[in-house]
Amino acid sequence: xxxxxxxxxxxxxxxxxxxxxxxxxxxxxxxxxxxxxxxxxxxxxxxxxxxxxxxxxxxxxxxxxxxxxxxxxxxxxxxxxxxxxxxxxxxxxxxxxxxxxxxxxxxxxxxxxxxxxxxxxxxxxxxxxxxxxxxxxxxxxxxxxxxxxxxxxxxxxxxxxxxxxxxxxxxxxxxxxxxxxxxxxxxxxxxxxxxxxxxxxxxxxxxxxxx
Numbered sequence: 001x002x003x004x005x006x007x008x009x010x011x012x013x014x015x016x017x018x019x020x021x022x023x024x025x026x027x028x029x030x031x032x033x034x035x036x037x038x039x040x041x042x043x044x045x046x047x048x049x050x051x052x053x054x055x056x057x058x059x060x061x062x063x064x065x066x067x068x069x070x071x072x073x074x075x076x077x078x079x080x081x082x083x084x085x086x087x088x089x090x091x092x093x094x095x096x097x098x099x100x101x102x103x104x105x106x107x108x109x110x111x112x113x114x115x116x117x118x119x120x121x122x123x124x125x126x127x128x129x130x131x132x133x134x135x136x137x138x139x140x141x142x143x144x145x146x147x148x149x150x151x152x153x154x155x156x157x158x159x160x161x162x163x164x165x166x167x168x169x170x171x172x173x174x175x176x177x178x179x180x181x182x183x184x185x186x187x188x189x190x191x192x193x194x195x196x197x198x199x200x201x202x203x204x205x206x207x208x209x210x211x
Contacts, residue, residue, distance in 0.1 A: 143157040
């Protein structure tokens with residue numbers, strides 16, 4: 001795991017000045033031991049975890065991921081996955097589409113048609129488009145990768161149910177909050193939307209989000 005992103009303290013000051021609600025959240029969830037956008041910096045690992053967790057509960061995703069990790073003998077790499085069949089992957093609890101997606105990711109990583117070294121040079125939107133070309137990876141998954149694996153500072157994942165719930169709760173808006181209001185907050189929190197997102201998530205989840 002990595003340390004707190006270098007922009008975090010500046011972001012807290014900026015957001016506290018910009019928004020009273022955000023200031024309250026930042027004060028409330030201040031802790032020396034808080035886990036903040038930590039990452040293994042392993043994009044292959046993170047992409048596999050993203051695919052596994054799609055459209056199932058956190059508990060179910062964790063259960064499947066543990067079986068998947070065991071099947072990989074604790075080595076979640078493209079080389080390891082390339083040696084496993086779709087049937088073997090499905091035995092971990094993966095759907096056929098997810099198993100095929102992970103196999104495809106391993107193949108593209110090994111043949112270098114997917115090159116994560118290009119991502120740091122891309123803008124957020126360019127990186128989202130690039131990642132979304134991978135099988136089973138859509139915009140939301142790409143945004144999670146940019147948030148947690150690359151610690152990009154200005155990701156505002158408006159397809160994320162947790163973020164929308166947190167906006168509704170903290171800003172006393174109906175659920176779903178109006179799109180115009182979500183855009184307003186995006187503008188207000190830029191260039192630190194990732195940090196605002198983390199605190200909003202934290203307000204509805206007893207455990208700090210990790211990926």
